[in-house]
Amino acid sequence: MYANDGFRELDRDECLRLLARAPIGRVVHTRRALPAVLPVNFALDEGGVVVLRTSAASELARAVDGAVVAFEADAVDAARHSGWSVVVTGTATVVTDPAVHTRLARTGPRSWAPAPEEVFVRIEPELVTGRELVGGRSLYGCLDVGA
Amino acid sequence: MYANDGFRELDRDECLRLLARAPIGRVVHTRRALPAVLPVNFALDEGGVVVLRTSAASELARAVDGAVVAFEADAVDAARHSGWSVVVTGTATVVTDPAVHTRLARTGPRSWAPAPEEVFVRIEPELVTGRELVGGRSLYGCLDVGA
Numbered sequence: 001m002y003a004n005d006g007f008r009e010l011d012r013d014e015c016l017r018l019l020a021r022a023p024i025g026r027v028v029h030t031r032r033a034l035p036a037v038l039p040v041n042f043a044l045d046e047g048g049v050v051v052l053r054t055s056a057a058s059e060l061a062r063a064v065d066g067a068v069v070a071f072e073a074d075a076v077d078a079a080r081h082s083g084w085s086v087v088v089t090g091t092a093t094v095v096t097d098p099a100v101h102t103r104l105a106r107t108g109p110r111s112w113a114p115a116p117e118e119v120f121v122r123i124e125p126e127l128v129t130g131r132e133l134v135g136g137r138s139l140y141g142c143l144d145v146g147a
Numbered sequence: 148m149y150a151n152d153g154f155r156e157l158d159r160d161e162c163l164r165l166l167a168r169a170p171i172g173r174v175v176h177t178r179r180a181l182p183a184v185l186p187v188n189f190a191l192d193e194g195g196v197v198v199l200r201t202s203a204a205s206e207l208a209r210a211v212d213g214a215v216v217a218f219e220a221d222a223v224d225a226a227r228h229s230g231w232s233v234v235v236t237g238t239a240t241v242v243t244d245p246a247v248h249t250r251l252a253r254t255g256p257r258s259w260a261p262a263p264e265e266v267f268v269r270i271e272p273e274l275v276t277g278r279e280l281v282g283g284r285s286l287y288g289c290l291d292v293g294a
Contacts, residue, residue, distance in 0.1 A: 023223070024225055026219065035182070035215065036175070037219040069182055070181070070182040070183060070184050072173065074173075078170030078171055078188065085185075085186050087184060
């Protein structure tokens, strides 16, 4: 990235604080060899682990189990050209440990519409990156972690 | 997807109408062999082509040129459990035709912070999918095009 492109890189703690306030995020994965992105509600577990809750029968659970995925949340004010974006990248796994499942059933995200059989998906925060837009600066420059 | 999971699939015209109203979207691509997602402002060209404008030097332009990417926009009301999500999937290409570049400079997206040398990126709408959330139904069920 450019040193002077007018955005502020967020540290891991700032990223996780913003993420904790976000009502939804987006799971980025591969589906049938194509890039796929799916808005979901979520919760943050200890250490910044992103926890999703979905039907055991969902394609989401099958598609991401064992895969490296990205989880993105943002809040952008297009009028003010300001906001933030946080991306957590890491391996997603369906929780199979009954004790962890029981704990997440208490502390994890609530289903918006409970399914007969639900599973939790954990996304390990192997890489946590975030950018804060500075009003009036390029959304690309502000948010492209690689620009 | 399930026939009775309580969401409404949007047709291509509905998807493009919603997309036309979205202030920003998210480019989903692969960066250094990892899933990557980047919020960007954009414009819709004829036929539902998504047009981005970025610095010729940006990693975005290099990363997506010639690649199949997904472009996602959504509006979700977490309190009402309602909203919509649209995903355009197709090949991204950096515009090299001077005539097209000139036209897009007039009709394409405005830079939030113009760079010395800018390029336009076109994303062909080879696949356009969208879901409207029905209040109170699962965000997964509502938005997972594959669920």
